Amino acid sequence: MAKVLLIEDDDIMVDLLTTLLQIEGFEVASVREQDDTLDIIRREAPDVVLLDVHLRSQTGQDVDGFELLKRIRSDEKYGAAKVIMSSGIDFQEKCQQAGANAFILKPYMPNALIALIKQTIN
Numbered sequence: 001m002a003k004v005l006l007i008e009d010d011d012i013m014v015d016l017l018t019t020l021l022q023i024e025g026f027e028v029a030s031v032r033e034q035d036d037t038l039d040i041i042r043r044e045a046p047d048v049v050l051l052d053v054h055l056r057s058q059t060g061q062d063v064d065g066f067e068l069l070k071r072i073r074s075d076e077k078y079g080a081a082k083v084i085m086s087s088g089i090d091f092q093e094k095c096q097q098a099g100a101n102a103f104i105l106k107p108y109m110p111n112a113l114i115a116l117i118k119q120t121i122n
Contacts, residue, residue: 005046006030009055041078047121053087073099
């Protein structure tokens with residue numbers, strides 16, 4: 001069973017995605033506080049990370065998904081993790097230039113997300 005790590009600041013979105021992905025047979029973990037992202041990636045060892053471009057920390061500060069991607073890519077052990085970035089703004093080119101494996105524009109249809117995850121994992 002493939003594991004997906006959700007890095008998303010919207011708790012409702014996390015709950016919906018978790019339910020959808022579990023129904024589709026994926027194991028799901030999520031990051032609730034972005035400061036621990038690399039530790040959680042190391043601990044969870046996901047097959048793919050679904051990373052929102054625009055995040056807000058629990059302290060209310062904006063967290064840049066591109067900066068998180070940069071930190072992931074610089075990690076010695078998990079720098080090659082497969083990362084799908086998502087946003088309501090079309091950042092496809094910028095995400096790919098930053099090192100993301102794929103990008104999906106919000107709002108997306110569930111079947112499009114599932115297909116992209118499967119494609120990225122394989």
